[in-house]
Amino acid sequence: MEKQTVAEEGYVYVLGVKDIDLPVSKIGRTTRDPAVRCAEINQSSTGDFIWEVTHQIAVSDCRKLELLVHEKLSPLRQKRREFFNIYPDAAIRAIESILASASDLRMVTLNEIRMEDPRVSERTIVPRRQITRSGKDTIYAHLLDGFTELLNVKGRPFGQLNKPTFGISDGHEGVQWNLKIRPDDQTARVGVNLEGLAYRGWPIAALIKSELGTPVLPRLVPQLRDRQNITLRFARDAWQATARPSILEENLGGREFHLPELTGDLWHTILTEALGCLNKERNYLGRARQTVTLVRKAGLEPESRIMEVSPHLTIWTPVDPSRDSVDELSSAIERLLPIHDWASKASGA
Known part of the structure; x- marks a missing residue:
């Protein structure tokens, strides 16, 4: 009998390379503020770029939405990594489309999700095209x-x-x-x-x-x-x-x-x-x-x-x-x- 997983409220987020437009995104999930997760990724020794949160969606089951997104975008996925050869703005449009077609998933408000790190405030994510660069x-x-x-x-x-x-x-x-x-x-x-x-x-x-x-x-x-x-x-x-x-x-x-x-x-x-x-x-x-x-x-x-x-x-x-x-x-x-x-x-x- 197939094991049923418990729905997990949380975020599906899109990370883009900080300060540089590249056709690459990191797409993942978290039950915490995505900014906290992004900081953890940047502090790790993965040897990748410095990332920033470009988009996030709070949903009723972030685990399921992430699986659907990774499956749909698999032709763009880099081997053995959560990196996809797609611009962050295009990635969030794909995620929104996948969410809209999933009848058992729904968006939730940010207030419904427990913020585990009080040092990180809720904020609006600024699209990359609006970021000012040096x-x-x-x-x-x-x-x-x-x-x-x-x-x-x-x-x-x-x-x-x-x-x-x-x-x-x-x-x-x-x-x-x-x-x-x-x-x-x-x-x-x-x-x-x-x-x-x-x-x-x-x-x-x-x-x-x-x-x-x-x-x-x-x-x-x-x-x-x-x-x-x-x-x-x-x-x-x-x-x-x-x-x-x-x-x-x-x-x-x-x-x-x-x-x-x-x-x-x-x-x-x-x-x-x-x-x-x-x-x-x-x-x-x-x-x-x-x-x-x-x-x-x-x-x-x-x-x-x-x-x-x-x-x-x-x-x-x-x-x-x-x-x-x-x-x-x-x-x-x-x-x-x-x-x-x-x-x-x-x-x-």
């Missing part, structure tokens, strides 16, 4: 919006506003476009990115083996426009569960390289080191295990440890946030387009 935030918003518009993608955010870097990728499982922003020095970069992940057939392994057999990238470099402003970084990612801690052996080849430095011999050396970061016994379709040196907090000695590792390729070019964002981004993407085409073909992704 000049710096507006620059970042224009960059992020321009990235999604130029590439015609919804985008997937990464990083956090109070961390050294944050940004957005096209979310492709394989060769990706990404935009990384460094708020501290107000710089940004557009990159072509291929991580050492399984995706469909470990495309990073296909790229490495293809280039070791018939190297194409060194012959492509002289044909690139503004190649002196394009940088190659082939990294070693160390894995601790799903986290990637910092290690001393991070840069394959010892450092990043401007593309004009990339000789055939240097490229072969980097590729050979990258291949060693994959599991030879599985035909390189998986992570290898290597001894790496963990970078510890200040005052603590580095620690050597055997960990799973994988290679991670990024080729990037800088953009200036202070200039016209669309022109800057368009020029950067055009500069890297041959790189993206090469990486996609070499990796089969």
